[in-house]
């Protein structure tokens with residue numbers, strides 16, 4: 001056995017001890033979970049093994065014991081799952097970007113659906129059906145933006161340019177091509193990487209590069225204007241600013257939000273955390289009036305311009321923190337739907353309190369972080385809303401990331 005690292009805690013397994021494990025389930029991070037009986041331990045001991053699948057028998061090698069679980073590297077799949085797939089990227093397993101390329105796409109969708117249901121149950125005690133995760137029309141070459149980075153050049157030389165490695169390894173993974181990014185991004189990537197290497201001496205520290213696909217070409221300047229088309233509408237925004245980065249799914253995604261927001265014959269829409277106006281403007285034709293609110297002044301400004309360039313006249317935008325929208329809102333609450341699409345940290349307590357006090361007919365809560373979404377959902381339920389429908393969308397195939405739309409109505 002090799003010498004363990006200095007801080008290795010040798011209980012219950014030795015360093016590099018090999019085990020045959022049966023994988024029962026997956027964690028939210030996509031690691032396989034096995035449970036091992038120990039002689040003097042009441043409950044079974046949990047061992048996490050990345051890149052393994054439920055139902056598989058694997059040989060794995062321990063590299064860490066924590067307080068109530070251990071971690072192991074997979075060595076060999078002895079009995080593969082029927083859901084196992086051939087990864088589409090040679091860097092899969094090393095690169096931290098994707099977690100599920102070894103899982104068939106159908107199984108990825110089923111797992112994401114189940115995961116939302118489990119989060120609802122375990123975090124908020126809510127037993128609610130979850131609609132099957134809506135697939136992405138494209139599962140490769142779908143990402144419209146990537147941001148590879150590199151560490152501080154050493155002696156004027158840049159080492160790896162790419163993404164963070166998976167949790168086990170340290171440093172940076174060199175990513176010459178990324179098969180989940182659009183074709184035009186992969187076509188531009190070699191030249192962008194070469195250019196950074198040529199300018200290595202000008203970087204005093206590490207840096208992040210931007211490749212944003214826009215209308216068939218790639219923009220690398222974060223302050224340049226990028227354009228995206230969603231159905232009939234076109235959206236301009238700064239290349240470095242937020243825009244949903246799987247454009248292939250956006251017509252279905254916004255169409256679903258529109259149908260959910262319109263139920264109960266609502267006539268007015270508030271789009272909170274509206275960015276450059278994606279939901280406000282795609283939903284505007286379904287409503288008499290729409291009001292958006294967005295903390296970034298430049299994004300709110302783009303939302304106004306996007307309304308104008310698409311000939312939409314029933315939408316106004318406020319540049320302020322989301323809760324400010326409730327200050328002078330003139331829409332009758334019982335005919336208003338509020339769509340929320342906050343950043344990963346979810347809504348502020350202030351926003352939730354004011355939303356509850358406003359008593360809108362419906363809430364359509366869109367989120368890329370189901371953990372904070374479920375936390376906020378519990379607050380909304382306590383505030384008199386009831387959960388109607390839970391619909392995940394697979395904006396991020398092959399990755400562990402989850403996008404979910406939860407619809408609530410006044411109880």
Ligand SMILES: C[S@@+](CC[C@H](N)C(=O)[O-])C[C@H]1O[C@@H](n2cnc3c(N)ncnc32)[C@H](O)[C@@H]1O
Nearest residue numbers: 244273274275278294295296321322341342343
């Ligand atoms: C997940 S993005 C959604 C943007 C938009 N709905 C879309 O789909 O393009 C979240 C947005 O919330 C904005 N934001 C963050 N904190 C905010 C706050 N306190 N009030 C209003 N907007 C905020 C961010 O600038 C960002 O544009």
